[in-house]
Amino acid sequence: MTEQEKGPQGRRRGRGARERVLGAAEQLFRAQGINNTGMDQLCAVAQVSKRTTYQHFDSKDALIAEYLRRQDSDVMPEVFDRTDLTPRERLLAAFDTPRSVSPDSVTPLCPFIAAAVEIGDPGHPARRRSQEYKTSVAARFAVTARQAGALDPEGLGEQLALLLDGASTRSRVLGRETLPTAAAIAATLIDNALPAPRPSVAET
Template identity: 65%
Template structure:
């Protein structure tokens, strides 16, 4: 940060405040959890006043929902929109997650909030449903006998691998990918038999 970015009191100017708040929320919510992060700490990390934070977000609930929206608003487009992969390869690419990736922010948020009506819980639920739909669409393209069921099974495998990786501190995604390949191949064979 240069001196031009600072106001007369030495604090950062308002320009870019929303982005700084969101960056700080991504860091702090991941490291400390939503409940463990107070607005005072978040504002200090972002270099903004609480007044500025509340000008951009009506409250912490709105900030948490926007925090989730920023992760993947297009629902795994880096996987499902790849034209260079077959539908089967796209499905298996969804399991190609770096072992250092922290627990899925959607799962972590829903677990921590305990409120199914919280805007962030609703967003997490919608996102998880959208992942299952994208998996089902790819399964349909691959020729699966029951693409909706397979999409739900594969979504469950992804979420289970994310949780298991976090709990046992070891990468569970390779095993989940192997199970996914078996499910996928069985579903495609059953679809071919029709």
């Protein structure tokens, strides 16, 4: 067909097709999982033809990898880039319950964890992207921990990253929010990792 090829329901291909495919992927992958989402369903939700989809993504694997590349590409900037908080407060802010989570729901499962669980091939681009992201989270924790004065910032960064992943997974499994508990544990880890404050002159 020509440049005016139409997909389902008469939607023209155009420049918006790629974004509609990625939007449908985010919606469906999060709601029902990667493996349970077929390309026919995804194209129907995106309202594009399968041919158009494969012009933008040569395979479902390529689409999965791009979907993950767009997830939190700056690694939690809403936490680590805040200038109104001290470094210690930024470390704890990572465990705040998202405002988008209603009282009757829980924090969504991290898409990188979900992808790593569903995709068994360690060489799959989505698995590599998930590994890169999780490494970056620990690194951002470590940088902030160093700013807070932690004696072992890399160790604290890895502990907090592990704790955050555990809370995300446990919330999904139990169907109830566990971030507040994780936040309390994080506060203890952070305080134990920071040097004890020096006594003031008046106290000596």
